[in-house]
Amino acid sequence: MKQYDVIVVGTGGANIVVDAAQRKGLRIAQIEKGKFGGTCLTRGCIPTKVMVTAANAVREVEDFKKIGIQVGPATIDWDVMSKRVWHMIDEHKDIYKYYNAFDNVDVYRGVATFLEDKVMQVALNDGTVSEPITAPIIVLGTGGYSKINDIPGLEEAGYLSSESLFGDKYPEKPFKSLAIMGGGPIGTEFGHVFATAGTDVHLIQHNIRLLPKEDAEISAHIYENLTHQGLHVYLNQEPEEVRVENGEKVVVIRDRATGEVQEIRAEEILMASGIKPAVEELHLERTNIEQKRGGWIRTNEFLETSVEGVYAMGDVNGEAPFRHKANYEADILAHNLFVAESPDDFRWARYDVVPAVTFTYPEVGHVGLTEQEAKEKGYNVGVGKNHYSSTAKGFAMGLNPGDADDGFVKIVVDKDTNNILGIHVIGPQASILFQPYVNLMNSGTTTLQAINEDIASETTKALRAKGLTRNMDPHSVITVGETMSPHPSLIEVIMWTQVYYENRW
Ligand SMILES: Cc1cc2nc3c(=O)[nH]c(=O)nc-3n(C[C@H](O)[C@H](O)[C@H](O)COP(=O)(O)OP(=O)(O)OC[C@H]3O[C@@H](n4cnc5c(N)ncnc54)[C@H](O)[C@@H]3O)c2cc1C
Numbered sequence: 042m043k044q045y046d047v048i049v050v051g052t053g054g055a056n057i058v059v060d061a062a063q064r065k066g067l068r069i070a071q072i073e074k075g076k077f078g079g080t081c082l083t084r085g086c087i088p089t090k091v092m093v094t095a096a097n098a099v100r101e102v103e104d105f106k107k108i109g110i111q112v113g114p115a116t117i118d119w120d121v122m123s124k125r126v127w128h129m130i131d132e133h134k135d136i137y138k139y140y141n142a143f144d145n146v147d148v149y150r151g152v153a154t155f156l157e158d159k160v161m162q163v164a165l166n167d168g169t170v171s172e173p174i175t176a177p178i179i180v181l182g183t184g185g186y187s188k189i190n191d192i193p194g195l196e197e198a199g200y201l202s203s204e205s206l207f208g209d210k211y212p213e214k215p216f217k218s219l220a221i222m223g224g225g226p227i228g229t230e231f232g233h234v235f236a237t238a239g240t241d242v243h244l245i246q247h248n249i250r251l252l253p254k255e256d257a258e259i260s261a262h263i264y265e266n267l268t269h270q271g272l273h274v275y276l277n278q279e280p281e282e283v284r285v286e287n288g289e290k291v292v293v294i295r296d297r298a299t300g301e302v303q304e305i306r307a308e309e310i311l312m313a314s315g316i317k318p319a320v321e322e323l324h325l326e327r328t329n330i331e332q333k334r335g336g337w338i339r340t341n342e343f344l345e346t347s348v349e350g351v352y353a354m355g356d357v358n359g360e361a362p363f364r365h366k367a368n369y370e371a372d373i374l375a376h377n378l379f380v381a382e383s384p385d386d387f388r389w390a391r392y393d394v395v396p397a398v399t400f401t402y403p404e405v406g407h408v409g410l411t412e413q414e415a416k417e418k419g420y421n422v423g424v425g426k427n428h429y430s431s432t433a434k435g436f437a438m439g440l441n442p443g444d445a446d447d448g449f450v451k452i453v454v455d456k457d458t459n460n461i462l463g464i465h466v467i468g469p470q471a472s473i474l475f476q477p478y479v480n481l482m483n484s485g486t487t488t489l490q491a492i493n494e495d496i497a498s499e500t501t502k503a504l505r506a507k508g509l510t511r512n513m514d515p516h517s518v519i520t521v522g523e524t525m526s527p528h529p530s531l532i533e534v535i536m537w538t539q540v541y542y543e544n545r546w
């Protein structure tokens with residue numbers, strides 16, 4: 042059995058943990074079965090946002106006429122855009138080389154599996170199996186992957202997911218037509234990209250709303266904009282069957298309210314109906330690591346699992362599945378495990394100030410509670426709403442009252458205290474506009490809030506009993522550095538400046 046100080050599984054956000062342990066000179070086993078950099082870099086945020094940025098530029102050029110600029114129609118040069126997509130994905134090779142060069146990091150390329158609570162083994166990609174490895178600290182950052190619905194005929198007809206689209210099924214040119222199943226962030230972002238590239242997009246959504254995790258008014262506004270841009274959106278639909286007819290894929294959908302049946306014909310199908318945790322290969326049944334509904338690993342506010350010394354961060358713990366949230370948790374782990382001088386200096390995770398952005402045209406962003414959620418929680422809710430067109434800058438940008446693209450900001454407030462409960466934006470630069478609210482909501486004196494109280498090491502019990510508090514001084518760069526910013530958005534230029542100032546990792 043080989044002994045390490047730290048074992049880290051997955052090379053997405055978890056790399057921050059490796060960086061901190063590496064700096065400390067600890068002996069680390071880093072395990073990755075796929076491309077280094079994880080989902081975000083190799084098949085998620087980054088390649089999609091290279092595409093989205095190109096699609097946005099086309100839409101912006103179309104909108105120029107509103108401010109008196111005449112230009113010919115803009116189109117996406119698919120080959121140039123695709124080269125840029127793959128340039129970013131290919132960074133995974135450099136990330137592998139970077140970690141492999143450290144004497145104190147053993148890089149294992151293969152599937153990590155538990156043999157028992159603190160013992161793992163790696164089925165290496167070359168077909169061999171590693172010797173058992175162990176460490177007092179194990180960090181699981183294995184992420185998730187597409188959940189594929191069990192729809193009769195789907196497997197036989199074939200389909201794409203974000204994994205295969207950014208893999209061996211990357212299209213050489215835009216599809217003529219595309220049926221996207223799922224109207225969450227993945228479905229709407231790909232819908233925006235392909236529709237702008239000239240694809241006839243059919244967006245099939247199970248829920249009664251697009252982006253159902255957003256405020257209801259935001260869902261209605263994005264529906265109006267996407268349909269205005271020519272996407273065919275089908276809400277509240279049950280995909281019943283898929284078949285191939287005359288070389289086309291036919292998706293049979295049934296309206297969940299009226300029972301009306303329609304057939305959608307498309308060159309290709311893209312599944313975007315949610316994700317599930319990457320846990321099967323870990324063989325958690327050989328351990329005492331507990332999972333919650335859906336298989337996500339249960340963690341507490343210190344990212345501890347039910348096995349002491351084993352931590353889970355990022356998508357796999359089932360809390361907000363965003364890369365900035367994975368980075369935030371990894372940063373907390375890196376601090377608590379390798380930097381903090383005493384438990385009194387420990388940081389804990391909170392999930393009420395996680396910003397979320399969907400990079401459609403227009404962009405959608407929020408932090409905190411929707412109006413509905415605030416009411417359900419019993420707050421005395423106040424709401425303020427303002428359209429872009431009501432400001433001089435909005436007018437200057439060509440946004441006019443009543444137009445589909447005249448976005449808005451909606452703020453949800455606790456009337457009893459005037460505290461901000463949530464803020465929601467749809468419109469140009471939404472991803473950066475609400476950041477001041479994220480910072481404000483994350484500042485002040487905060488007291489540790491227990492999550493999954495039954496998960497508790499002795500240190501955690503003591504910190505909870507003590508009511509550990511932290512002063513998040515709004516003037517401090519440390520506070521700014523510990524506040525999440527949506528990834529990938531331009532606000533990160535500022536956020537990372539704080540981190541470089543601190544020289545944290
Ligand atoms: C199409 C798409 C677009 C997205 N866009 C955004 C966006 O714009 N902004 C945003 O914030 N989020 C976005 N996300 C979500 C974001 O990608 C994830 O939240 C984030 O990547 C999760 O990071 P992680 O560190 O938890 O895991 P991951 O980045 O998924 O890393 C986990 C790694 O673990 C490896 N692994 C898994 N099991 C094992 C095992 N047993 N042994 C060894 N290795 C293993 C995997 O190969 C993977 O590389 C998007 C996701 C998708 C799919």
Ligand SMILES: NC(=O)c1ccc[n+]([C@@H]2O[C@H](COP(=O)([O-])OP(=O)(O)OC[C@H]3O[C@@H](n4cnc5c(N)ncnc54)[C@H](O)[C@@H]3O)[C@@H](O)[C@H]2O)c1
Nearest residue numbers: 190222223224225226227246247248313314315362398399
């Ligand atoms: N910009 C971003 O930050 C970004 C972008 C993409 C993905 N992500 C993250 O990745 C995760 C996965 O994204 P997602 O959009 O797949 O997940 P999601 O769970 O947010 O949305 C999936 C949607 O598919 C619908 N659906 C479920 N089954 C369906 C079916 N059979 N037919 C049609 N529709 C069906 C659901 O109603 C849901 O709205 C999300 O949690 C998201 O936060 C983030």
